[in-house]
Amino acid sequence: MARDAASWTDPNCPVARAVDVIGDRWSLLIVRDAMDGARSFTDFQQRTGIARNILADRLRKLVDHGLIAQVEAPSGKRRVYTLTAVGKDLFPVIVTLRQWGERHAFEAGETRSVLVDEHGAVVPQVVAVAADGRPLTSETTSVRKFG
Amino acid sequence: MARDAASWTDPNCPVARAVDVIGDRWSLLIVRDAMDGARSFTDFQQRTGIARNILADRLRKLVDHGLIAQVEAPSGKRRVYTLTAVGKDLFPVIVTLRQWGERHAFEAGETRSVLVDEHGAVVPQVVAVAADGRPLTSETTSVRKFG
DNA sequence: CAGTATCCCTCAAGATACTG
DNA sequence: CAGTATCTTGAGGGATACTG
Numbered sequence: 001m002a003r004d005a006a007s008w009t010d011p012n013c014p015v016a017r018a019v020d021v022i023g024d025r026w027s028l029l030i031v032r033d034a035m036d037g038a039r040s041f042t043d044f045q046q047r048t049g050i051a052r053n054i055l056a057d058r059l060r061k062l063v064d065h066g067l068i069a070q071v072e073a074p075s076g077k078r079r080v081y082t083l084t085a086v087g088k089d090l091f092p093v094i095v096t097l098r099q100w101g102e103r104h105a106f107e108a109g110e111t112r113s114v115l116v117d118e119h120g121a122v123v124p125q126v127v128a129v130a131a132d133g134r135p136l137t138s139e140t141t142s143v144r145k146f147g
Numbered sequence: 148m149a150r151d152a153a154s155w156t157d158p159n160c161p162v163a164r165a166v167d168v169i170g171d172r173w174s175l176l177i178v179r180d181a182m183d184g185a186r187s188f189t190d191f192q193q194r195t196g197i198a199r200n201i202l203a204d205r206l207r208k209l210v211d212h213g214l215i216a217q218v219e220a221p222s223g224k225r226r227v228y229t230l231t232a233v234g235k236d237l238f239p240v241i242v243t244l245r246q247w248g249e250r251h252a253f254e255a256g257e258t259r260s261v262l263v264d265e266h267g268a269v270v271p272q273v274v275a276v277a278a279d280g281r282p283l284t285s286e287t288t289s290v291r292k293f294g
Numbered sequence: 295c296a297g298t299a300t301c302c303c304t305c306a307a308g309a310t311a312c313t314g
Numbered sequence: 315c316a317g318t319a320t321c322t323t324g325a326g327g328g329a330t331a332c333t334g
Contacts, residue, residue, distance in 0.1 A: 009196035012258050014248030015179050015241060021252060023172055024326080032162050035285035041296050049156035051328045056297060066251070078295080083285070086251050091285045093247055094162060095275045096239040101161030104213070104233050105168060111294040112159050117277050118287055126275045128242045130264050138182035138230070138238045140265055147258040171306080188316050198308045203317060225315080 012145070021065050022090070026050050026058050028097070031083070031090050034068065039080040062087070096126050159292070168212050169237070173197050173205050175244070178214065178230070178237055186220075186227040209234070243273050 008016040022028050026048060030038075033047045045055050059081060062068040067087035070079045098115060106112050115123045128136045155163040169175050173195060177185075180194045192202050206228060209215040214234035217226045245262060253259050262270045275283045 009194060010260070012260050013179075014245045014252060014259055016176060016248075017252035018244045018248035019172065019175055023170070023175065025166065025170055026327095028166055028170065029163060032160075036290055045296095047156060052297070052330090053299080054327055057326095088285055089250065090247055091283075092243040092273055092275055093240065094285075095283075096243050096273075097165045098161045100237055100240055101163075101165035103236065105161060105164035109294065110159075111292065112161055113157070113290045114293045115288050116291050117283060120291070121278060123275060123283060123288060124278055126239055126243075126273060128239055128270060128273045131268060131271055136238075136242075136264060136270060138235055138241075141262050141270060143183055143260045144263050144267070145258065146261045147256065173307095192316095198306095199317070200309095200319080201307055204306090 013143075018093075021067075022093075024058075026054065027062060028090075028094065030055075030058055030062065031067065031087060032094055034081065034083045034087065035091065035094065039073075039082065040078070041081075044081070092126060095123065099123075099125055160290075165240075168214075169240075171205075173201065174209060175237075175241065177202075177205055177209065178234055179241055181215065181228065181230045181234065182238065182241065186229065187225075188228075191228070239273060242270065246270075246272055 008020070010016060022031065029048050030044060030050075033044055036047075038044050038047055041055065041059070044050070044059070045052060048055070050058070059068065063070065063081075065086075066084055067090070068081050069084050071082055072078075073080045095115060102112060102114065117123060128141075130136055155167070157163060169178065176195050177191060177197075180191055183194075185191050185194055188202065188206070191197070191206070192199060195202070197205070206215065210217065210228075212233075213231055214237070215228050216231050218229055220227045242262060249259060249261065264270060275288075277283055
């Protein structure tokens with residue numbers, strides 16, 4: 001990334017910080033594939049179609065940022081990439097992004113992949129709600145400085 | 148963007164489609180600022196710190212993709228940028244990204260901005276749940292082809 | 295299989311000057 | 315104020331060959 005988090009206009013914005021980590025063409029797709037079971041370098045390479053050198057670089061950065069770790073595979077002695085708790089914590093981001101894409105980036109009737117739970121039921125729309133369960137929108141929320 | 152949606156390895160993945168629209172350094176931050184009340188070109192420019200030509204380009208693309216529209220300001224005759232329903236629908240994405248950033252991209256005690264509702268209460272963690280309310284994770288979900 | 299090493303090229307991004 | 319026009323730079327990305 002050309003700019004680092006410290007150079008944002010608002011250095012205290014968590015959105016900017018997050019974008020700084022995963023806001024490029026590939027990182028989120030690598031995380032997506034990791035959630036979908038990808039573990040080996042070649043596996044990631046084939047699923048994403050990313051160039052090998054770029055993939056090596058992105059994996060390195062994701063490891064540096066703590067989203068992915070390289071661990072010994074239980075079976076062989078080959079090391080595999082697995083999501084850390086930090087990486088897994090991107091799950092709601094991936095899901096909301098996916099749901100937005102489903103709703104607004106496909107023509108009617110176009111083939112798409114969907115997310116289902118253990119029983120094969122489609123995952124319902126994720127919504128932001130207040131403590132009392134009331135749905136929130138950008139109109140009913142605002143940003144406040146903290147700390 | 149160098150590649151368009153049609154060139155992804157998996158052209159049916161909504162995550163890839165979404166990344167294709169907003170997966171660059173600035174688009175999400177522009178949407179964030181629009182949600183936070185930005186309306187004029189200069190306003191966006193100052194909030195983000197983006198170069199003017201790049202801002203013009205991004206706004207154009209966001210308008211092309213239907214996330215933002217230029218409408219007559221009620222008061223004067225100046226046109227302002229406003230989020231469309233499609234753009235507003237990115238709210239859960241921005242919120243989950245923000246919450247991830249809050250949790251994993253700040254040192255303890257570091258100043259950060261937080262999202263609050265109309266009463267000033269901090270917006271609770273957004274979670275993906277099944278139809279019965281059970282929380283879902285990447286381990287309990289999978290991707291299925293559809294259509 | 296899992297990367298590293300090169301080479302190359304495009305375009306994103308920045309800076310600045312200019313115009314309606 | 316709201317952009318457009320130009321110029322320059324460098325990083326992001328791709329292709330391919332190579333190595334432990």
